Amino acid sequence: MKNWMNYFFIIFLSYGFCQQTEDPVKIVVGSKKFTESIILGEIITQLVQTKGLLASHKKQLGGTRILWNALLAGEIDMYPDYTGTVMREILSELEITDEDRLRQILFEMGVGISQAIGFNNTYALGIKEETWNKSGVNQISDLKKYTEFIFGFSNEFMNREDGWLGLKGYYQLPQKNVRGLDHDLAYRGLESGDIHLIDMYSTDAEIEYYNLKRLYDDKKFFPPYRAIFLYRLDLVSRVPGFLSILEMIEGRISESIMIKLNGRVKLEKKSEKSVATQFLKSNLGIRVKLDEETKIDVFIQRTKEHLFLSGISLFGAILISIPLGILATRRKKIGQFILGIAGIIQTIPSLALLVFMIPLLGIGEMPAIAALFLYSLLPIIRNTHTGIMNIPGEMLESADALGLPRLVRLRLIELPMASRSILAGIKTSAVINIGTATLGALIGAGGYGQPILTGIRLDDTGLILQGAVPAATLALLVQVIFEGMEKLIVPRGLQIKPENVE
Amino acid sequence: MFQLQNVSKHFNGIDALKSISFLTPKNSTTVLIGPSGCGKSTVLRLMIGLVVQDTGKVIFNKEEIPKLKVLSFRRKIGYVIQDGGLFPHLSVKQNISLMAEYLKQSPDEIQARISFLCELTQFPLKRLDAYPVQLSGGQKQRVSLMRALMLDPAVLLLDEPLGALDPMVRSKMQRELKRIFQDLDKTVIMVTHDIGEAAFFGDSIILMNEGAVIQHGTMTELLETPNEQFVEDFINAQRNSLGSVGGNSP
Numbered sequence: 001m002k003n004w005m006n007y008f009f010i011i012f013l014s015y016g017f018c019q020q021t022e023d024p025v026k027i028v029v030g031s032k033k034f035t036e037s038i039i040l041g042e043i044i045t046q047l048v049q050t051k052g053l054l055a056s057h058k059k060q061l062g063g064t065r066i067l068w069n070a071l072l073a074g075e076i077d078m079y080p081d082y083t084g085t086v087m088r089e090i091l092s093e094l095e096i097t098d099e100d101r102l103r104q105i106l107f108e109m110g111v112g113i114s115q116a117i118g119f120n121n122t123y124a125l126g127i128k129e130e131t132w133n134k135s136g137v138n139q140i141s142d143l144k145k146y147t148e149f150i151f152g153f154s155n156e157f158m159n160r161e162d163g164w165l166g167l168k169g170y171y172q173l174p175q176k177n178v179r180g181l182d183h184d185l186a187y188r189g190l191e192s193g194d195i196h197l198i199d200m201y202s203t204d205a206e207i208e209y210y211n212l213k214r215l216y217d218d219k220k221f222f223p224p225y226r227a228i229f230l231y232r233l234d235l236v237s238r239v240p241g242f243l244s245i246l247e248m249i250e251g252r253i254s255e256s257i258m259i260k261l262n263g264r265v266k267l268e269k270k271s272e273k274s275v276a277t278q279f280l281k282s283n284l285g286i287r288v289k290l291d292e293e294t295k296i297d298v299f300i301q302r303t304k305e306h307l308f309l310s311g312i313s314l315f316g317a318i319l320i321s322i323p324l325g326i327l328a329t330r331r332k333k334i335g336q337f338i339l340g341i342a343g344i345i346q347t348i349p350s351l352a353l354l355v356f357m358i359p360l361l362g363i364g365e366m367p368a369i370a371a372l373f374l375y376s377l378l379p380i381i382r383n384t385h386t387g388i389m390n391i392p393g394e395m396l397e398s399a400d401a402l403g404l405p406r407l408v409r410l411r412l413i414e415l416p417m418a419s420r421s422i423l424a425g426i427k428t429s430a431v432i433n434i435g436t437a438t439l440g441a442l443i444g445a446g447g448y449g450q451p452i453l454t455g456i457r458l459d460d461t462g463l464i465l466q467g468a469v470p471a472a473t474l475a476l477l478v479q480v481i482f483e484g485m486e487k488l489i490v491p492r493g494l495q496i497k498p499e500n501v502e
Numbered sequence: 503m504f505q506l507q508n509v510s511k512h513f514n515g516i517d518a519l520k521s522i523s524f525l526t527p528k529n530s531t532t533v534l535i536g537p538s539g540c541g542k543s544t545v546l547r548l549m550i551g552l553v554v555q556d557t558g559k560v561i562f563n564k565e566e567i568p569k570l571k572v573l574s575f576r577r578k579i580g581y582v583i584q585d586g587g588l589f590p591h592l593s594v595k596q597n598i599s600l601m602a603e604y605l606k607q608s609p610d611e612i613q614a615r616i617s618f619l620c621e622l623t624q625f626p627l628k629r630l631d632a633y634p635v636q637l638s639g640g641q642k643q644r645v646s647l648m649r650a651l652m653l654d655p656a657v658l659l660l661d662e663p664l665g666a667l668d669p670m671v672r673s674k675m676q677r678e679l680k681r682i683f684q685d686l687d688k689t690v691i692m693v694t695h696d697i698g699e700a701a702f703f704g705d706s707i708i709l710m711n712e713g714a715v716i717q718h719g720t721m722t723e724l725l726e727t728p729n730e731q732f733v734e735d736f737i738n739a740q741r742n743s744l745g746s747v748g749g750n751s752p
Contacts, residue, residue: 398587401550402601402649403576412600416591491591493633 026054026239030067030076033060033442034183035265035272035457036121036203036258040080042276044229044249046288050280051245059272060453061363061444063156064089066355071111071230075362078231082121084223086113086230088162112236114229115250119203119258122225123163125215126200128190132213139216140171143197147174152195154183162223163199170221184457203255205263227253252283266458303470305365305446309437313369314430317376321429322422324377325384326410335385342378350375350436354443368440375436376429383425387418420490427482434475438467448474503528503657503689504549509558511544518544520713521558526706531683531690533704535697537736540710542693546659549691550579563656577601580650584662586642588634588649595630598649605653619648622682640671647682658683660692664699676702697740709733 027048031041041057048055058076061067068090070076086106087096096102106113125140132138137146157163158180167173181189186198187206200207200214207214229249235242253261257279264275280286324342328335345353353374357367391414399409415422441449448467455463487495504526511519519541526532534542547553548560551572560567568575588597595616596603602612620627623644634642643663650658663679664672680703683690694700700707701721709716709724709732717729728734 394583394585394587395589397552398581398583398589400552401576401579401581403573404601404604405573408604412604413589413591417589493589493591493593493635496633496635498635 027056027078027235027242028076029055029057030061030070030079030444031057031059032064032067032079032081033062033453033457034201036201036262037080038272039261039265039275039279040117040227040229040253042272043279044078044080044245046273046276046280047245047248047284047286050286050288051241053239058363058444059450060441060457062355062442066358066363066443068230069358070363071232072109073362074232075364077235078229080117080227081230082225082227083116084122084162084225086228088166088223089160092161106230107233110233112231112233114231114246117227117229117249118251118253119255120224120226121201121203121255121258123157123222124200124202124217125197126190126207126212127197127215129211129213131196137215139218140167140221141218143171143173143175143215146196149175149177149196150194151175151178151197152181152186152189153178153199154186155180157183157199167221171219182456184459188459203258203262205259205266208259209263209267227258248284248286253279257283269458269460299466299470302446302448302450302467303474305450306434306437306448306471306474309365309368309372309440309445309447310430310433313372313437314376314426314433316369316373317380317429317433318426320373321377321380321425322384325381325422326388328381328385329388338381339378339385342381345374346378350439351442354439358443363444365440365445367443368437368445372433372437372440376433379428379432380422380425383421383428384418387421387425388414390421391417416491417494420486420494423482423486423489427479430478430482431475434471434478438471503563504691505559505561506545506548507559507561509548509555509560511541511548511553511555517713519548519555522710522713522715523558524708524715524718526689526691528689529687530705531692531703533700533707534691534693534710535695535700535704535707536710536716538695539712541713542710543661545710546581546661546691546693549657549659550576550581577605577653578656580647580653580655580658582643582646582650582658582660582663584665585639586634586646588637588642588645590634593631593633594625594637594645597634597645598652600649602652615652615654616648619651622651622685623648624678638671639667640675643667643675647679651686655688657689657691660690662693662695665694679703697737709736711736 027045029041029045029048031037038059041059045055045057061070061076064081064085067076067079067081071079081090083099083102087102091102091105094105096105103113125143127135127137135146137143143149151164153164158178159165164178168175179195183199186195187204187210189195190198190212191210197215200212202214206212229246231242231246261275261279264270264278265272270278277288280288324338328338348356350371353371354368357370361367361370395413395417396409399413404412437445437447438449438452440447441453448471450467451463452467452471455461455465455467505524507523508521509519509523510517510521522541522545534545536542544553548555549562549567551567554569562575589600592600598616598619599612602615616630617627619625620630625641625644625648629637629641634645637645647663664675667675676699683703690703692703694703704721706718706720707724708718711732717724717733719727724733725737728737
């Protein structure tokens with residue numbers, strides 16, 4: 001008899017070799033998922049590296065909350081943020097108004113704050129020049145008269161006290177038609193005329209590019225958002241000279257410089273890395289040896305990351321789901337419970353599940369693997385359960401009548417007879433898993449989602465395809481591999497067709 | 503060999519068996535017969551411990567069927583069901599040798615036993631590597647019988663073993679089965695609904711109806727001194743087939 005569990009074992013063990021080995025890292029820089037944050041993260045990372053220190057950059061991890069929590073948890077050592085965001089969003093309950101008090105409170109939390117980097121990137125509301133000319137809207141309080149305007153705000157702005165939540169009450173704005181969407185898509189929505197007004201960052205390069213008009217904040221709702229770095233205070237003792245590195249960048253990036261840097265990435269399609277290098281060279285006179293990875297290296301790295309996420313989570317799911325599926329066939333009540341729970345997990349939107357994992361497991365690969373693992377459970381449990389339940393009763397009775405103990409019956413009769421169904425469940429899980437793993441990039445787990453995320457941010461279809469095509473190909477490949485495995489694993493007696501007999 | 507004492511069994515509130523008692527003699531063939539749903543298959547399943555009675559005793563060789571050692575008890579009994587119950591994922595040889603392999607018998611011993619059984623049941627050796635799906639109905643029953651006989655059981659229980667076969671094959675298999683029973687000289691208990699088959703195989707016949715034993719005796723006794731009107735009715739309904747198999751009808 002074929003020992004079919006061995007095949008699984010060999011296949012999934014081989015994923016283990018795909019895991020990369022990382023060098024010891026001293027400073028981990030994080031950045032939010034928008035261009036400016038990534039450029040700032042890249043600049044400080046390269047600056048640290050020129051001082052002969054090790055630094056890594058976890059790019060586009062997500063929104064403010066994710067970065068802040070990662071900083072407190074020590075998963076990152078520093079990241080760029082804005083004074084307004086820290087006072088009005090992160091620590092809004094403390095109602096801090098002056099920066100000295102902010103510094104004091106952060107200090108008590110073990111967080112340091114750099115001097116201002118230079119520019120103020122405040123929120124602003126923007127409309128097309130065409131709308132501006134036609135309607136005569138000039139300042140935010142004018143908006144009360146334009147109830148038909150459709151607003152399109154970034155999801156973070158929608159839910160921030162210093163965003164739409166506070167703004168609508170402060171200015172008594174009546175608009176109900178407010179949509180949440182990705183900030184980078186908002187500019188395109190405005191351009192196409194689907195929405196009339198969006199939130200902008202004042203250093204966005206698109207403002208000039210699309211010739212947008214910024215509404216005057218006549219009642220002074222938006223606080224200043226001066227760019228700063230937040231860092232863990234333990235960094236000062238862990239990395240001697242850290243503060244002097246920070247000093248090199250403090251006050252050096254003006255608003256006009258930042259708009260230019262953003263434009264190079266978003267409009268000229270340069271990489272954040274090269275834009276940062278260029279900035280350090282021309283503005284600070286620091287030469288960084290830029291070792292841009294080749295496209296092949298990047299592709300191989302992403303493939304490894306993706307296989308790692310999917311492979312480990314799927315392997316774990318197989319180990320857990322098959323026994324759970326078997327248990328479900330043995331105890332009806334427990335079975336309903338198991339299938340019910342697995343079914344509920346399946347209905348949680350994948351993005352939400354990923355974010356739920358962050359408080360438990362932080363950012364990076366672990367929460368992504370945990371979420372993918374949970375997603376992979378149901379198809380395998382359900383197919384194991386169905387496969388065994390579909391075995392005709394007289395087969396089981398024959399096995400019992402021979403005097404086979406229950407566990408032996410399971411191993412020799414039930415599992416082989418259910419193998420086709422179980423394998424189909426694993427195949428379904430694998431395909432779902434590979435697709436969902438692209439979302440892992442949102443929380444810093446890498447993989448093929450990385451170029452998709454960047455492509456959306458930069459409106460670069462080519463980049464999106466660099467993630468989407470390999471992910472789809474991998475899913476197809478896995479499907480083909482499983483069909484091949486079916487021939488090896490499903491017993492021959494279940495594969496051959498009946499012959500013409502007497 | 504088997505003795506049932508006042509055995510009752512309920513399924514979902516229905517009386518499947520109503521306090522039945524009988525004794526089956528050793529080294530002879532007892533046939534359980536009766537209309538569908540009379541409880542004859544339940545009796546067979548009680549004898550191998552697949553069903554446990556609500557009241558009464560099932561005794562084998564002067565001992566009750568042991569609850570804790572029911573597995574080793576079952577290995578002393580061969581059990582064949584209507585469509586063979588062969589495991590579709592195992593080859594003919596694997597089906598037959600499944601228990602022997604599990605009990606770690608030596609390959610030589612297993613091979614010798616299989617050769618003997620193939621000869622006994624006239625199953626071609628070259629078909630041992632075939633899978634159940636590739637076999638005819640008659641071949642499946644031969645394999646099922648070989649599997650039941652593999653551990654040389656003391657008793658053979660057969661539940662409508664020929665029920666799924668077409669008439670030509672069935673008639674041929676009946677003659678072969680009878681020869682095999684005579685060759686092996688084993689205690690056989692067989693369930694059928696066919697009076698002709700009962701007459702052909704049965705040294706004694708137990709006629710059941712609605713969960714009760716109506717009459718227990720030889721075919722001649724059933725024909726000549728029926729206990730109840732039901733006995734006559736049951737036999738008369740199938741009288742034609744009785745004649746064709748060579749029963750001793752007047």
